[in-house]
Amino acid sequence: MRDGYRVFDTHTHLGTARHSGRTADVDEMLGHMDRYGVDRSLLIPFPVVDDYRAQHDLIAAAVRAHPERFTGAICLNPFVPLDEFRDEVRRCVEELGLRALKLQPQYQPLNPVSRRSDFFFEAAAEHKLPIVAHTGTGIPFALPSLFIAAARRFPEVTIILGHAGGSVYYLEAIVAAQVCPNIVIELSSLMPHHCAEVVAQVEASRLMAGSDLPESLDAELGKIFTLDLTAEARRAILWDTPCRVFGL
Numbered sequence: 001m002r003d004g005y006r007v008f009d010t011h012t013h014l015g016t017a018r019h020s021g022r023t024a025d026v027d028e029m030l031g032h033m034d035r036y037g038v039d040r041s042l043l044i045p046f047p048v049v050d051d052y053r054a055q056h057d058l059i060a061a062a063v064r065a066h067p068e069r070f071t072g073a074i075c076l077n078p079f080v081p082l083d084e085f086r087d088e089v090r091r092c093v094e095e096l097g098l099r100a101l102k103l104q105p106q107y108q109p110l111n112p113v114s115r116r117s118d119f120f121f122e123a124a125a126e127h128k129l130p131i132v133a134h135t136g137t138g139i140p141f142a143l144p145s146l147f148i149a150a151a152r153r154f155p156e157v158t159i160i161l162g163h164a165g166g167s168v169y170y171l172e173a174i175v176a177a178q179v180c181p182n183i184v185i186e187l188s189s190l191m192p193h194h195c196a197e198v199v200a201q202v203e204a205s206r207l208m209a210g211s212d213l214p215e216s217l218d219a220e221l222g223k224i225f226t227l228d229l230t231a232e233a234r235r236a237i238l239w240d241t242p243c244r245v246f247g248l
Contacts, residue, residue, distance in 0.1 A: 007037055007221065010041075010186055013212075015046055016046065043072050072096065074100065079108070101130070102133075121154040125156055147161065154182075162186045164189070184207070185198060
């Protein structure tokens with residue numbers, strides 16, 4: 001808890017990243033959470049890993065060991081054979097209890113406008129998983145506006161625009177949320193004045209906070225606490241919205 005508010009960090013990573021060499025373990029994660037008053041974190045595999053099944057097992061083990069602190073997410077290469085993709089999503093939900101599906105177009109260039117991407121959104125719909133979609137870096141497929149097409153094809157799926165498109169494309173994220181009620185915005189990586197514009201245009205019930213990386217946690221939470229918000233809106237962004245979206 002921080003300043004009287006429960007806090008859900010909706011964008012963190014656990015495991016080992018092949019592309020960057022970055023690693024994060026459970027003790028490190030809990031240490032940062034305790035230091036900055038985070039009650040719960042969404043654990044997501046890095047987008048490029050040596051063994052996605054092992055990373056999912058690692059996250060599931062963390063959730064089992066600390067069910068009150070962690071929620072787990074799925075992330076795997078969408079270009080593996082289709083049956084393999086579907087089987088792993090099913091395993092992660094039914095056997096491991098993971099609660100979200102991540103897409104990182106910067107490293108997984110799946111076009112959300114194309115019907116070729118339907119299998120990804122169909123898997124989320126089948127298992128009632130919200131999708132956390134990285135937006136911003138990695139254009140064109142990471143443009144927030146491209147997820148409007150998918151959101152309209154799959155209105156039953158909640159699509160979270162991770163990083164809100166970044167400081168360059170955050171206005172696209174605002175428009176996407178305004179035209180698609182099943183789009184939610186996660187605010188990490190935005191400058192504070194960009195966050196202020198988002199919260200002025202999109203209701204707090206469709207906004208959430210995230211850190212992405214431990215070094216950013218204090219700054220990312222600090223933005224939410226310095227914005228001119230009602231207590232109800234701040235509570236929604238920090239806790240109520242993600243709890244509803246991730247089914248807690």
